[in-house]
Amino acid sequence: MLTVKNLMVFYENALAINDLSLKVGEGEIVGVIGSNSAGKSTLLNTIAGLTLDLKIKERRKGGERITLMGEIRYLGEDIVDMLAVHRVKRGIVLCRERHPIFPESDVMENLRIAAYLHPKAHFRKMADYTFDLFPQLKKYRRKRAGFLSGGEQQMLAIGMALVAGPKLLLLDEPLLGLSPAMQTRLVGAIKDIRATLGITIVISEQFARPVLPMIDRGYVIENGMLVLAGTGRELMENPEVKSAYFGV
Amino acid sequence: MFAAILIYGFINSSILALVAMGFNLTFGISGVANFAYGAIYIFAGFLVWIFLNTLGVNYFLSIILAFISSYLLGYLMYRFIILRVRGLPLSEVMATFGLGLAIMELFRYLDFVGVKYSLPVFIDGSVSIGGHFIDYQRLLIGVVAVALTVIFYFFTHYTKMGLAFRAIAQDDETALTLGIDPDRIGAFSLALGSSLAALAAVIILPLGTISVENGYEVLINALAVCIVGGLGSTVGVIVASILVGYSQTLTANYIEPHWMILVSLAAIAVVLVVKPSGIFGKQKELEERV
Incomplete structure (x- = not known):
């Protein structure tokens, strides 16, 4: 479904992604594991087109020079130069890190905003599904999203991404800063999204423990470079991963 | 006297x-302080006059x-001027202010000065409310202002475009x-703000x-209302309009009509000293919580 080939991303002369290649098959859950500043967010932002958007903005005002090289193929199309908006229309939806929601709008309005590209019927279906997935959100329909807890905001952010109609859902550190109980609940929800809707999912995380059991395959990146790839089980049993991410 | x-x-x-x-709309959505706002206001006025009197439309x-x-002027302004300095507030202000000055002084240069530059009222006549005569045009202004506020509320809360406006206003990324394409919405916000200036x-x-x-x-008054109300806040605009509006009327009544504009200037100064974010400063409540 998605093939990234020899991707390089430079911020001025700093290399954020270095010759990275990866593959995501239809219906898979793929993990991208790496520590802080390993390039996880840059990778997902580049796939979603946000890096290209930033590049255009910086160029306009003569700011930082951002260079993108390599190939990103999605459903047989090279999308390296495609604007973010068109990528969303084709079904690449990114849920950025730190639960991106609209704090002043209430929960329902957040979901309605997310349905910008879609008809009402689709919105209703996906909103209902979101509330089935996260029953906790139901009682907050009319509450301003900024007043929700971090975990609830993350649930809402995932719900918004679903309403935006993804074929390929990119989740950037959805478990960041959440309690273990909340993490377990979200992992369950992510599995359910794939099982029920058949959406392909790429999930990035710095703590491998809660993520590895649910992914089909995973990539470990460090300093923008691919260092390891394998199935979830293989990664879990790999001694280097164990020492680096499990603290064993 | 009181009724009056x-x-x-x-x-x-x-x-x-x-x-x-209009000023508030553009700022609230795209964060662009459109200092050419007053210029667009008289641009629209003179344009109607030219169409009406010179071209006989x-x-x-x-x-x-x-x-x-x-x-179109608002749209083109965004596409060709603001887009290049997007995200640099000072440059945005300089660009729009410069353009505004150019437009306004162009009209002065072209000798658009004098009493003959006036537009006819829509309906002649007046009505008496509690013994005070008030002409239809002023009545119409009241009606349009209220209607526009209501329409606006429904537009931003119940239409896709309106919701996109609210989204961009909160977090464009x-x-x-x-x-939702921020540039498209930004251009639209400037265009819509400009046509609201024309409507006014x-x-x-x-x-x-x-x-x-x-x-x-107009620019001073728009700034005064927006600063008092809190830039970007719709409720703020309504409350601040009432506050500044009644203060001006009282000043005109008890001191001198000449001093009305001073009320706006004083309001700007006082609010900036006492509560810089305005009465309904955006997101204050949430920021303090987080």
């Missing part, structure tokens, strides 16, 4: 609300044409990940003559 102040204060508040709404059609022209112009200008000074005055 109540009525005229309301009309004055409506004028301020109409004038501030019918009044209603002239107004429509002025709307479209202002809309998140909006982008949902397929065609409905308010028949009360007097069109002059270049109107442009500066």
Whole structure:
């Protein structure tokens, strides 16, 4: 479904992604594991087109020079130069890190905003599904999203991404800063999204423990470079991963 | 006397609300402080006058044409000027302010000065409310201001475009990940803000003559209302219009009409010293919580 080939991303002369290649098959859950500043967010932002958007903005005002090289193929199309908006229309939806929601709008309005590209019927279906997935959100329909807890905001952010109609859902550190109980609940929800809707999912995380059991395959990146790839089980049993991410 | 102040204060508040709404809309959505706002206001006024008197177009059609022209002016301004300095607030202000000055002084240079530059009222005549005569045009201003506020509320809360506006106003990067194009919405916000300036112009200008000074005055009033209310807040605009509007009317009544504009300037100064974010400063409540 998605093939990234020899991707390089430079911020001025700093290399954020270095010759990275990866593959995501239809219906898979793929993990991208790496520590802080390993390039996880840059990778997902580049796939979603946000890096290209930033590049255009910086160029306009003569700011930082951002260079993108390599190939990103999605459903047989090279999308390296495609604007973010068109990528969303084709079904690449990114849920950025730190639960991106609209704090002043209430929960329902957040979901309605997310349905910008879609008809009402689709919105209703996906909103209902979101509330089935996260029953906790139901009682907050009319509450301003900024007043929700971090975990609830993350649930809402995932719900918004679903309403935006993804074929390929990119989740950037959805478990960041959440309690273990909340993490377990979200992992369950992510599995359910794939099982029920058949959406392909790429999930990035710095703590491998809660993520590895649910992914089909995973990539470990460090300093923008691919260092390891394998199935979830293989990664879990790999001694280097164990020492680096499990603290064993 | 009391009834007169109540009525005229309301009309004055409506004028301020109409004038501030477009400025506030553009700022609230895209964060661009459109300092060319006053220029667009008189641009629309003069354009109606030119269509009506020089080209002999019918009044209603002239107004429509002025709307479209202002809309296009706002759109082009975004596409060709603001887009290049997007995200650099100081440059945005300089660019729009410079353009505004150029437009306004161009009209002065072209000798658009004098009492003959005035627009006819829509309906002649007046009505008596509690013994005070009030002309239809002023009544219309009140009605339009209230109607516009209501329409606006429904637009931003119940239409896709309106919701996209609210999204961009809060977080444009998140909006982008949902397929909302910030540049498209930004251009639209400037275009819509400009046509609101035109709407304010065609409905308010028949009360007097069109002059270049109107442009500066409108900008000051719009700024005063938005700063008092808290930039970008719609409720703020309504409350601030009423506050500043009634203060102006009281000043005109008890001191001198001449001093009305001083009320706006004093309001700007006082609010900036006492509560810089304005009465309904955006997101304050949430920021403090987080």
